[in-house]
Amino acid sequence: MSAHRVAVIAGDGVGPEVVAQARRAVEATGVEIAWTELPWGSDHYHRTGRMMPADALATLRGHDAILLGAVGDPSVPDHISLWELLLALRQGLDLWANVRPAQLLPGVPGPLAGRAPGEVDMLFVRENTEGEYAGVGGRVHAGLAGETGIEVSVFTRPAVERVVRFAFERAEERRGRLTSATKSNASRYGYVLWDEVVAEVAADHPGVEVDSVLVDALAARMVRDPGSLDVVVASNLFGDVLTDLAAALQGGMGVAASASLAPGSDAPPLFEPVHGSAPDIAGRGVANPIGCLWSAQLMLEQLGEPEAAAALRAAIAAVCRQGPRTRDLGGTASTAEVGDAVVRAVEA
Amino acid sequence: MSAHRVAVIAGDGVGPEVVAQARRAVEATGVEIAWTELPWGSDHYHRTGRMMPADALATLRGHDAILLGAVGDPSVPDHISLWELLLALRQGLDLWANVRPAQLLPGVPGPLAGRAPGEVDMLFVRENTEGEYAGVGGRVHAGLAGETGIEVSVFTRPAVERVVRFAFERAEERRGRLTSATKSNASRYGYVLWDEVVAEVAADHPGVEVDSVLVDALAARMVRDPGSLDVVVASNLFGDVLTDLAAALQGGMGVAASASLAPGSDAPPLFEPVHGSAPDIAGRGVANPIGCLWSAQLMLEQLGEPEAAAALRAAIAAVCRQGPRTRDLGGTASTAEVGDAVVRAVEA
Ligand SMILES: CC(C)[C@H](C(=O)O)[C@@H](O)C(=O)O
Ligand SMILES: CC(C)[C@H](C(=O)O)[C@@H](O)C(=O)O
Numbered sequence: 001m002s003a004h005r006v007a008v009i010a011g012d013g014v015g016p017e018v019v020a021q022a023r024r025a026v027e028a029t030g031v032e033i034a035w036t037e038l039p040w041g042s043d044h045y046h047r048t049g050r051m052m053p054a055d056a057l058a059t060l061r062g063h064d065a066i067l068l069g070a071v072g073d074p075s076v077p078d079h080i081s082l083w084e085l086l087l088a089l090r091q092g093l094d095l096w097a098n099v100r101p102a103q104l105l106p107g108v109p110g111p112l113a114g115r116a117p118g119e120v121d122m123l124f125v126r127e128n129t130e131g132e133y134a135g136v137g138g139r140v141h142a143g144l145a146g147e148t149g150i151e152v153s154v155f156t157r158p159a160v161e162r163v164v165r166f167a168f169e170r171a172e173e174r175r176g177r178l179t180s181a182t183k184s185n186a187s188r189y190g191y192v193l194w195d196e197v198v199a200e201v202a203a204d205h206p207g208v209e210v211d212s213v214l215v216d217a218l219a220a221r222m223v224r225d226p227g228s229l230d231v232v233v234a235s236n237l238f239g240d241v242l243t244d245l246a247a248a249l250q251g252g253m254g255v256a257a258s259a260s261l262a263p264g265s266d267a268p269p270l271f272e273p274v275h276g277s278a279p280d281i282a283g284r285g286v287a288n289p290i291g292c293l294w295s296a297q298l299m300l301e302q303l304g305e306p307e308a309a310a311a312l313r314a315a316i317a318a319v320c321r322q323g324p325r326t327r328d329l330g331g332t333a334s335t336a337e338v339g340d341a342v343v344r345a346v347e348a
Numbered sequence: 349m350s351a352h353r354v355a356v357i358a359g360d361g362v363g364p365e366v367v368a369q370a371r372r373a374v375e376a377t378g379v380e381i382a383w384t385e386l387p388w389g390s391d392h393y394h395r396t397g398r399m400m401p402a403d404a405l406a407t408l409r410g411h412d413a414i415l416l417g418a419v420g421d422p423s424v425p426d427h428i429s430l431w432e433l434l435l436a437l438r439q440g441l442d443l444w445a446n447v448r449p450a451q452l453l454p455g456v457p458g459p460l461a462g463r464a465p466g467e468v469d470m471l472f473v474r475e476n477t478e479g480e481y482a483g484v485g486g487r488v489h490a491g492l493a494g495e496t497g498i499e500v501s502v503f504t505r506p507a508v509e510r511v512v513r514f515a516f517e518r519a520e521e522r523r524g525r526l527t528s529a530t531k532s533n534a535s536r537y538g539y540v541l542w543d544e545v546v547a548e549v550a551a552d553h554p555g556v557e558v559d560s561v562l563v564d565a566l567a568a569r570m571v572r573d574p575g576s577l578d579v580v581v582a583s584n585l586f587g588d589v590l591t592d593l594a595a596a597l598q599g600g601m602g603v604a605a606s607a608s609l610a611p612g613s614d615a616p617p618l619f620e621p622v623h624g625s626a627p628d629i630a631g632r633g634v635a636n637p638i639g640c641l642w643s644a645q646l647m648l649e650q651l652g653e654p655e656a657a658a659a660l661r662a663a664i665a666a667v668c669r670q671g672p673r674t675r676d677l678g679g680t681a682s683t684a685e686v687g688d689a690v691v692r693a694v695e696a
Contacts, residue, residue, distance in 0.1 A: 078532070079532065079534075079540075110461075111461060112461060113462075114461075132535065133535075137535070137537035137538065138537055146504070146506075148502060148504045149502075149503040149504075149537040149538035149539075149541035149542070150537055150538060151535045151537050151538040152498060152500050152501075153500075154496060154497075154498055155498075156494070156497075157489075157492075157494065157495040183588075184426070185430050186427075186435070186481050186585075186588070187480065187481075187499045189485035189497045190497035190498060191499070192487075193495060193496075193497035215588075216588045216592035219567065219592055219593040220592040220593060220596035220601065223596040223597060224459060224600065237531070240534070240563075240564045241564045241567050242567075244564035244568040245567040245593070247568060248567070248571040248572050249571060252572065
């Protein structure tokens with residue numbers, strides 16, 4: 001088998017630091033990868049006026065996967081760095097299924113009292129291309145007393161249906177429970193369509209126990225009874241909020257991983273840690289690489305390398321359990337020391 | 349001073365059970381109240397086809413305050429019970445400031461490890477009349493493959509400004525910190541207007557330390573570092589989600605209280621527990637009345653009865669600390685037993 005072609009967008013802030021460790025760990029598994037380094041992000045913006053070149057999507061389409069570190073720098077307005085890179089990739093490549101696992105890991109101290117690893121194992125499936133992130137809206141009477149800002153959320157049946165169906169399939173492979181986040185009591189258009197599609201797709205999956213939960217109550221339930229959740233399917237915004245909450249409940253942003261997939265298409269899937277560029281600690285070698293390592297682990301699964309994926313999963317779990325750990329997990333190790341330990345565990 | 353005129357909408361499910369205890373406790377303070385019982389809610393809907401009569405707002409305007417139990421019954425579609433009663437009151441009376449305190453109380457076990465009462469004391473100020481709850485939107489190609497649902501959020505400068513200003517004033521009376529929930533990186537219209545108004549109003553309140561935090565990161569921060577939050581100001585939807593999360597972090601829905609105010613207007617403020625009608629336990633006398641008792645306590649403050657408010661606050665705190673407690677807090681007491689204990693503590 002020829003080498004997998006992986007595009008690397010190390011990006012801004014701590015991105016390059018955590019990506020470097022993920023690459024070493026992937027290489028330690030022995031899987032052959034041809035890496036393409038793409039120097040896109042805020043520096044590129046300052047040099048060229050664009051976060052990435054005009055032919056970026058075409059360049060990426062020639063790859064089997066994308067590994068992304070982080071995007072965002074104080075010197076570039078957020079809406080530019082995100083809409084011209086991260087959201088441009090998710091939407092431009094139509095990577096509609098954003099998958100974010102959240103579980104308590106041995107050795108990663110969580111904030112919830114009395115919850116042990118094994119008790120909490122959730123998989124979030126977030127719609128990744130439309131909804132509240134449609135980018136539609138505007139402002140009228142700008143700067144005047146009557147100024148009004150409008151945000152338009154757009155829910156289309158095909159886009160809702162594909163992500164809901166995907167979530168049901170994940171539930172079938174797991175514990176057979178699907179929870180849908182909604183707010184159709186207050187918002188009677190898009191979220192009602194969402195609920196209807198969930199009910200329709202449920203009819204094709206009689207083995208899955210479904211419940212539809214208001215997003216506010218669901219946030220509360222994640223704190224009160226996280227063990228009752230298996231797969232959660234949510235709109236783009238609800239998925240955004242609930243997965244940050246899930247990352248906090250699992251012991252912090254530093255360990256959370258994500259995959260953005262386009263099942264059935266040949267667009268390259270995108271793997272990235274849930275944490276951002278963390279400019280406050282960038283360049284100091286103290287960022288936690290676990291979120292990026294775990295994202296690379298999801299990439300190996302997706303590339304069809306189950307043995308390598310299993311080896312990397314075991315290595316990450318072992319390092320979480322035994323240390324070394326970075327500061328955010330109560331340790332004193334550097335990014336590279338954690339990376340070294342994972343590489344050694346993979347090689348062992 | 350003549351009696352305060354309080355309209356009581358006990359409503360559905362556990363509403364009447366918790367309101368009964370709140371009324372007894374208010375009466376025990378010795379404050380004179382003329383109660384008007386309004387039998388509105390789902391039964392009213394079944395009898396008349398409406399959740400409340402056509403002249404409901406005029407009836408309510410003749411009062412000094414409204415005490416509401418809960419609205420919602422499985423026999424009435426949620427969007428009807430809410431849009432024709434709860435949201436009709438909030439929006440129809442222009443009760444624009446929804447205030448929800450959340451703090452760890454001695455005796456109420458919270459889900460966060462190692463956090464003690466005193467460490468967490470947050471006040472949420474939620475915009476209560478527009479934003480994501482504007483009620484604007486629609487569906488096209490209904491039932492067809494190309495079906496699309498649209499939800500429109502509307503942010504107007506006057507409505508954002510009044511609630512942001514109110515939140516700054518609360519921060520000035522408290523610990524001088526204001527956190528604004530936003531999502532202006534992904535949603536570049538309404539939330540950008542929101543951010544601009546926060547920055548403008550901040551200039552008038554130099555003594556308040558302000559930060560603007562993305563709603564996803566804020567949900568995570570409420571779990572990781574709730575002690576860092578003082579006043580939080582949020583849009584209607586973000587306030588909805590964050591306050592349910594806050595209620596869960598404080599030890600559950602059963603204790604959370606809310607006030608919907610229209611400062612500077614003569615519209616009657618509305619006081620209601622954050623919990624819903626809980627049809628599963630309705631009629632069994634086991635609902636926790638603390639959320640409604642605490643809402644009544646906020647009502648006494650608002651009615652200009654500081655001694656009575658202080659007495660009721662002390663009574664609720666004493667009962668939380670010593671019991672009796674309802675099942676949701678790990679006790680075995682009935683709704684009435686908790687109410688009895690609060691009444692005795694007020695009288696003592
Ligand atoms: C950076 C931001 C645009 C992004 C989002 O809102 O989707 C991030 O929070 C995430 O969850 O990946
Ligand atoms: C019942 C529902 C419409 C309401 C809301 O979404 O505002 C409730 O969740 C609340 O927070 O008061």
